[in-house]
Amino acid sequence: MRIVQIMPTLAFGDAVGNHARILKKIIAERGYRTQIYAKHIDLRLPKKTAQSVSSLPPLSVKDVVILHESTYSDFNRWIQTQPCRKVMIYHNITPPEFFRYYSREFFDACARGYDEVGKLTESFDMILSDSAYNRQNLTDMGFRCPNHVLPILIPFDDYKKEPSHKILNEYGAPGWTNIIFVGRVVPNKCHEDVIAAFHEYQRHFNPKSRLFLVGSLMETYANHLKEYAARLGTQNVVFTGHCPFEEILAYYHLADIFLCQSEHEGFCVPLVEAMFFDVPIVAYDSSAIGETLGGGGASCSRRKSRSLRREPCTGF
């Protein structure tokens, strides 16, 4: 019996990729033959971490395939033709509405992803959801097979590595209050609310404060945010863009507070990372955030602005 994991992209340092790698290790330690197959494999990953999906041998009824579901992929159709036992790990799909004004590509991928997942209600023998929120999403879609919560597996030893001295030297001067949020700069994470809150804090309480928005940028959204911060007159908002892992560690070391206003998370790994670094957390209690936080920070259940519900200005 083989246990294979299938995913569209195995990225370096990404939460889903780390989850798959740890799971592979656990499965192998239990004595099963196992491998990860992906369409795209990040070249920075150690060799033999995964294989191209084109080299996947035919599966038999005795095998188990684990499909990681987080966006649209061709594997949704492929899996229905396989004779083996099937497990889905559901990482959740971002509602496409968030991307409507920023990226047609993301909007389409998420819309198609939702559509395809909705057609898989009878296709799996078991589901592992990252959170109870994800599990409920699938129940609402009509999935009735056994569905268990398996939180994202995080390689905590990696966080004990040395942080980037370049970043620590650049921003480590005493006297500053550093607020951070870590996560891709995409609309569902509502960075605008982080900026708005930071703006008021800086304006009324502490001019010697900085906001680090750590994560790769969706250009259209990031430009919108930058213009917003500029027009508000907010100082010291740093968009790091994609940065190496040791730099992310450095930002956590510098942080005085982790501020999360995300409106849609299937789990939210950065909350756990902030807990690991003992950074106090203030978060908006949406989607899976409350259960990931589990009382490990302050959460608020209401706020004034909601990006999804208000149509932004799209003219010039």
Next chain:
Amino acid sequence: MNDIDVEQIMSEIRSEIKAKGYKASDLKFTDIAIRNPENFDRESLARTLSDAGTKWQVELYPAVSGGRFKRLVKKAIRKLVRPSFYGTMKKQESFNMNVAATLSEINKWMRELESRIAELEKKIEREEK
């Protein structure tokens, strides 16, 4: 580990905000236009329409390249085959012209609708006041 009473801290912050009369900024994120290259671009439409309006004709005899002899042969060949593609070329030209004219009309219609919408919006605004 220290016990922190978040509610108490928040209540102190709220009192301070009230006492000092702090007000949140009026500028909303949604007030700022999204500059998405995938969104409608009037400049680009104007350029493309202008191109289509001037380049709908199909050139029957484009300049030939090569030496004197080569040019002579090429010219002779195209004169010989002219009857077989002339009709197709004319049909293509007529189609191009219709498409360019239609797009131009649609553009005019869009502008007309735009100004009518703007008028109606102003009217609604006036009536709401």
